Amino acid sequence: QSVLTQPPSASGTPGQRVTISCSGSSSNIGRNTVNWYQQFPGTAPKLLIYSNNQRPSGVPDRFSGSKSGTSASLAISGLQSEDEADYSCAAWDDSLNGVVFGGGTELTVL
């Protein structure tokens, strides 16, 4: 059971806008920034969004992040087939004094 809660799956058609939610608590998302990772089967996670809404160099601006209270969201606009992957949120937890992850969301492009 992951500390951060994500829907197990999401889907969309090419060109659509899809959002993935991440719910936490006051000790993690409520106090600290949220980060998102993209992971393809058999590969390591790649940092997609950091500090709630910042994109590392090379990440398309189709990907955006937001945070409100104890929840966060990842939005993907102009969905493309190559976006089909697993997406996980993460944050520092002040109570656990460590990093907590979401359970991951498997995104399918129909």
Place this chain on the structure above:
Amino acid sequence: QITLKESGPTLLKPTQTLTLTCTFSGFSLSTSAVGVGWIRQPPRKALEWLALIYWDDDKRYSPSLKSRLTITKDTSKNQVVLTMTNMDPVDTATYYCAHWPSGYLYFDLWGRGTVVTVSS
């Protein structure tokens, strides 16, 4: 360019101790506020943070696994070592090490991971 690479045994028997080494390049663990951490992912399951060691040897452990984990660093060799005692089949997973950048609260760059299977 920062790179990290995990190494260690691929197969362990229950009750054995796992020792994993993360060898990195492109940064120094003597730089203020930099860290290296370990994360694992069982097959078809979520990522789970295990441990983090900072430049000043400060260490953080997952509360649920703290009694079984030890993380150490060798700055001169650019290596971080994680040991996990009393391995069980439920510990079967891909184990990743990752870079913790100075002044931030996330892992930005990850190694490719190493698969560890625990089976009798």
